[in-house]
Amino acid sequence: MGEFDFSVWQPSLPFIRDGLLFTLRLTLVAMTGGIVIGTLLALARLSPIAPLARIAGAYVDLMRSIPLVLVILWFFLVIPFITGSPVGAETSAIITFTAFEAAFYCEIMRSGIQSVPRGQVNAAFALGLGRAQAMIHVILPQAVRNMLPVLLTQTIVLFQDTSLVYAIGAKDMLKAADVVGKNYNRPVEMIVLSALIYFAICFSLSLAVRQLQKRVAIIR
Amino acid sequence: MIEIRNVSKWYGQTQVLNGCNTHVAKGEVVVVCGPSGSGKSTLIKCVNGLEPFAQGTITVDGVSVGDPKTDLPRLRARVGMVFQHFELFPHMSVEQNLALAQVKVLGRSVEEAAARGVALLDRVGLREHAAKFPGQLSGGQQQRVAIARALAMDPICLLFDEPTSALDPEMIGEVLDVMVELARTGMTMMCVTHEMGFARKVARRVVFMDHGEIVEDAPVAQFFDAPASERAKSFLARILRH
Amino acid sequence: MIEIRNVSKWYGQTQVLNGCNTHVAKGEVVVVCGPSGSGKSTLIKCVNGLEPFAQGTITVDGVSVGDPKTDLPRLRARVGMVFQHFELFPHMSVEQNLALAQVKVLGRSVEEAAARGVALLDRVGLREHAAKFPGQLSGGQQQRVAIARALAMDPICLLFDEPTSALDPEMIGEVLDVMVELARTGMTMMCVTHEMGFARKVARRVVFMDHGEIVEDAPVAQFFDAPASERAKSFLARILRH
Amino acid sequence: TDLGGTLKKIRDSGGITLGIRESSYPLSYLDDRQQPVGYHIDVCNRIVDAVKAQLKLPALKVQHQAVTSQNRIPLVSNGTVDLECGSTTNNEARQKQVAFAPTTFVTNVRMAVKKASGIRSLDQLGGKPVATTTGTTSVQLMRAHEKGKGIDFREVYGKDHADAFLMLETDRAVAFVMDDNLLAGLIVSSKSPADYAIVGEVLNVEPIAIMLRRDDPAFKKLVDAAVTGLMKSGELDTLYTRWFLSPIPPKNANLNFPMSETLKALIKAPNDAPAESFNKK
Amino acid sequence: MNYHWNWGIFLEQVKAGDETYLAWLFTGLGWTLAVSLTAWLIALTIGIAVGALRTAPSRLLVLLANAWVELFRNIPLLVQMFLWFFVVPEFLPREWSLWVKQEMPAKEFVTAALCLGFFTSSRVAEQVRAGVGSLPRGQRDASLALGLTLGQAYRHVILPQALRIVIPPLTSEFMNVFKNSSVAFAIGVRGMALIEARTRVPGLIARSG
């Protein structure tokens, strides 16, 4: 191939933008949903009700031990067999990513909750706060702050993993770049472009959160 | 006020409390001491139900702590507790620390809670630190905030678990001063501490524990001058020598 | 033996040591005290080069610590240090803790190191605990092992940074006993500590620090009976009162 | 619900989903506006017209779902895709799982090489890397061919046709074995089309057809009728000329790929016989 | 529903071949294992070294180590795989590039293992750094105070403890290597997922298109 020709970047921009919007939308929805459901799962895992803890644990272990691509594909292929009606690629992607990421966020929140010293729970109880109140006002705010860097790392992983939706034909940024690359026969240039975009976004995301972390970090 | 009758507790196989009996009358200060691991923290946490116990009964102001029908959060709201490591909520400012339970548990209005908070900060000499976070205060200041937080709930009695043992020596005094002042105002207090000076000054009785048992439960003067058991004697020797 | 001349140090903008001057002669015991954050730990860590300092000179047995040409590991091997939190290596047994630096730094054979280790464990009364891990020992025992570990290097002097302040009160005695015995055998020692009983018993001089400065540097009797500065007076009052 | 009844499903949902490929030149691929175009897309659009007419649903919504060599069959089976308008070979194994419209294209499996390499036949490939696309069976065909027997091919896989071609372009492979129309499409849109040639033995003759669900006689009948209609009216010839003998997007290059005798015969006598019946000796 | 399950496919012969699909599946599994284990070795070696460097007292070393981590963790694995395979060799001299592309033994394997190894090393480094950071600073001081050099302190005191702390998160990273190895088939390593894809059993389909 020899020489590279980066002039292909210019006409690709509208497609890259559309793909990127999809990627960002997917990341955002899956992150929000994943953190909310993940936190609930974490509470279930730590709950004294054994069956609840066991079910949540089994769900998390299952999700964590299969490759994401498989989950994406399975969901897309198998759900219509079960429900009788097909789901669109985007809906399918959103549901799958949320369900999958919830398992990972669950583990993060669980260790976050456990990282709060036992004495804090005691102090909250000793003041007469109930279980739920102690959780909401004392434990979770500290858990989230303690886990902020890990939550970020997982979100970066999620952002990168959205490229796996190629498996079900949804058009994310990588896919858009890929198609432009094929049309103009400049696949390498387009891959380089998407690498740069991913890097720029992920890197600035991690810088931004490092700043944020400094601001919200608990003064000790 | 506090009645502890025949309380025993196990962690798995190991017994950490063994038939403990004692009581604290209204307005009385009782000091609990003993070697590390003897069960002092466990006992005091049983009093407000932070630790469940297997046998025996504890009643606080007539309410049985071990009774499953007891509304524990309500009981705890009336019993203040101060911990060795302060356990202020590090993500909240001092005033928020004082207000949280007043608002959420007692249902006070935010203004009411703030006013009570300021009054108590004044009492422990920390009024100007209301907006700071715990991490910005020295250990002694944090512990005084923790005492104010317990007092904000207008408790009928206070439990202390080694309130000065995590402090730098120069800060111990300022915390003990607050505690002595509390005792003088007639607060009912049960204190786990090794500050024997404090015990001599304000305690009515000393409870000495070892291996989960209450080995000695005696008036202050008698405990220091003529401890009945060998174990208490050697403990006092070790602790007072240096 | 130890000469500290005009040492200053900054963390970013804040000055933590401000023109410190003092010395420890051979066979002398010097106690350093002062409020929390006054720079005691920082000063003592400068002595064996664990903390770099910006200005001034420190010489130990004639070797300049701040000199970039100095072989710091070699110097440190000759200066023993004992920490507040023991800092035994938790993944190694007691005997391995004692042997590591003897073998890796002094190049002793494994047998030689083991023999020296056993001898020192004997001296601190812990011979039967050689095979245990630090986590299986009480705090007092851990600190005695830490002292033995420092002695195993046959140091020319010992530095202590609050060796008893993380201990339960009943264990402080056993560690101080070992330190007093060391002082009696003529070991050169520089100790950060608030154990004033220990200071009175074995120290020749007391160095009092506040806000990074050495405020007072006086013979023991003079320091306790007639402190020159207001700051030392009020510090002593706070610390000795309770 | 009875997913087998595709027509009922289409009427109930008011939409039909076409499975499309992204680089099956010139049967089904994305143009420079990233819209699916190609010979089979046009054929499918005619079928959709027939569906609209039969269901009296002029406003029928047409959705596109990108598929790959690996997921196209499950997606048809599970009802996500109603018509697969790609480059699927109709063979016996697949007929057990899906149904096919009458064959609308016939491809020869051959290889593309760089002219400069001097390679002209299978037996020159011993010990050399040969590219093919994941999910296709080209290498097995090479092994099965008499000239390929005993030759040690070192296969490398591209995840789709464009990637596999990139292997050839960057010298990671000396040959790319694939359907000749795809090869021709990739070559004309490459940076220097003159450097490549399609050479060697025909490894297999494969009928390519539009895929639909099995066991759905009503839908199959409609599709068959629509495709046969195109053939009878000569409209398929027009479409063929448009995609194989005229400049096409994205580069406005001309494949110059005249219709094979086999396909001409099939247009005269339309059928959906599998590949196995073509290659019987 | 009318999907026709065909589990018997595992026993059928690969089209025009002489192995069964099942045998093929095992060959694929072998490659998956080989890629994963090699990548894991690379990731551990580099990850521990880079992670330790990130806690070093030299600004330059910390900067370099941080750059390594940021570079490899901020680009999706799929993209990195492609870059290693198609872009990196282009920067070699012509003959080397050709050798790498055609003659180098097991080249997809080497590329995949290197790429996955580097990618994972950035995560291992992150864990190791956190592990070292979670140790009390006194452990470092204590080792230095005994006269150990900084290198000896890391070798005998800091890393053994840090590694103990990070073993649980590292095992889950190890699982990730296995899972991520499926992406290696983007560049044509024959692996389990590929074989599954070919058998066209949707229940087993993984990646490839």
Ligand SMILES: Nc1ncnc2c1ncn2[C@@H]1O[C@H](COP(=O)(O)OP(=O)(O)OP(=O)(O)O)[C@@H](O)[C@H]1O
């Ligand atoms: N969660 C637990 N599980 C098992 N054993 C425990 C637990 N908590 C405490 N123990 C054991 O119970 C015994 C009593 O502990 P407790 O904390 O009450 O002692 P203490 O007198 O307060 O000691 P200290 O002076 O060190 O605070 C100890 O032997 C301790 O090891």
Ligand SMILES: Nc1ncnc2c1ncn2[C@@H]1O[C@H](COP(=O)(O)OP(=O)(O)OP(=O)(O)O)[C@@H](O)[C@H]1O
């Ligand atoms: N790594 C650091 N970065 C910034 N400031 C520091 C650092 N370490 C110590 N300091 C500051 O330097 C000052 C002196 O600390 P140092 O630990 O020497 O005090 P100290 O006298 O030993 O106190 P203590 O009795 O609490 O051990 C303190 O104000 C402290 O906050």
Ligand SMILES: [Mg+2]
């Ligand atoms: Mg306790």
Ligand SMILES: [Mg+2]
């Ligand atoms: Mg200090």
